[in-house]
Amino acid sequence: MPLGTLDRTAPPLFNQGPSALSRLIFFSALSLFLMVADARFDVVKPLRTAVGAVLYPVQWLAMKPVEGVIGARRYLADLGSAQRAEDEARRAMALQSQRANQADELARENARLRAMLELRQKTPVPGRAAEVLFDAADPYTRKVVLDQGLTQGIVAGSPVIDERGVLGQVTQVQPFSSEATLVVDRELSIPVQNTRTGARGLAFGDASGSGMELRFTSAHADVQEGDLLATSGVDGVYPAGMPVARVARIERRAESAFARIWCEPLAQTVSPRYVMVLAPVGQPAPTDAGAAHPPAAAKAPMPAPHKPPPWVRPGRGGSP
Numbered sequence: 001m002p003l004g005t006l007d008r009t010a011p012p013l014f015n016q017g018p019s020a021l022s023r024l025i026f027f028s029a030l031s032l033f034l035m036v037a038d039a040r041f042d043v044v045k046p047l048r049t050a051v052g053a054v055l056y057p058v059q060w061l062a063m064k065p066v067e068g069v070i071g072a073r074r075y076l077a078d079l080g081s082a083q084r085a086e087d088e089a090r091r092a093m094a095l096q097s098q099r100a101n102q103a104d105e106l107a108r109e110n111a112r113l114r115a116m117l118e119l120r121q122k123t124p125v126p127g128r129a130a131e132v133l134f135d136a137a138d139p140y141t142r143k144v145v146l147d148q149g150l151t152q153g154i155v156a157g158s159p160v161i162d163e164r165g166v167l168g169q170v171t172q173v174q175p176f177s178s179e180a181t182l183v184v185d186r187e188l189s190i191p192v193q194n195t196r197t198g199a200r201g202l203a204f205g206d207a208s209g210s211g212m213e214l215r216f217t218s219a220h221a222d223v224q225e226g227d228l229l230a231t232s233g234v235d236g237v238y239p240a241g242m243p244v245a246r247v248a249r250i251e252r253r254a255e256s257a258f259a260r261i262w263c264e265p266l267a268q269t270v271s272p273r274y275v276m277v278l279a280p281v282g283q284p285a286p287t288d289a290g291a292a293h294p295p296a297a298a299k300a301p302m303p304a305p306h307k308p309p310p311w312v313r314p315g316r317g318g319s320p
Contacts, residue, residue, distance in 0.1 A: 142269065143182065157237055160276070166231060167267040190235075192230060212263040217259050219252045223259070245263035
């Protein structure tokens with residue numbers, strides 16, 4: 001083959017164009033120019049705005065999963081904190097309700113104690129405050145157990161009152177406690193006097209154990225609903241003039257000579273808390289051993305026969 005027919009140019013495979021250094025210098029200069037032009041004259045601002053407008057939906061869609069995860073975490077955190085705050089608020093509300101109930105109870109007890117102290121100042125006999133521990137175990141009686149006993153000077157027969165009136169009488173005394181029978185017990189009786197008319201009577205606890213009954217009162221006696229019954233003082237136990245009950249209902253029957261009179265006790269006979277135990281008004285006088293056998297020369301007068309009080313004589317009618 002003749003040498004003149006050979007192509008002396010490099011094949012396209014080896015055609016490299018501008019060198020890498022030349023392109024680096026060119027693009028560096030172009031970048032520097034564009035930065036200076038954009039900083040000085042805002043040349044690229046319209047292009048940047050157009051590109052930002054085109055890429056905003058893509059950016060919005062790309063951020064939604066991230067925002068969802070962040071929102072879910074924030075929701076769970078807020079839900080947990082809200083539940084904890086609700087629990088704390090409920091506990092605080094329960095505590096405040098308990099404190100409010102305690103404050104109300106203390107206020108009521110303070111009012112009862114103040115009223116009891118005022119009633120104590122009006123009574124002529126000494127007494128001491130006591131707290132009711134619990135009701136007696138016998139379901140057929142109305143009795144309570146007090147926290148005062150022989151060591152505190154409590155004796156059997158002592159009247160028990162509260163801030164409203166007569167509550168009962170001490171019937172059994174232990175060294176450190178005592179048992180008081182309430183006025184609504186059917187075995188307890190109190191001589192009373194109608195403060196309006198002055199008529200005397202005998203009040204018993206009724207069979208239901210919740211009220212009182214004025215017995216042995218004539219059907220024609222002047223008794224009205226609402227009359228106040230106070231202690232008459234003739235028994236030597238209760239001080240005279242202490243409120244006991246108020247007449248609630250009167251039943252007069254033609255076939256009976258006596259009226260049935262139901263009364264409501266003024267004292268708090270249901271779950272009492274604090275009471276006042278008074279000393280009995282009448283104390284037995286000590287016996288004289290020398291007077292039991294007088295000298296033969298001295299003629300002792302014949303003693304009068306002892307007659308029991310009318311309020312303890314069974315079968316007697318009328319008011320004592």
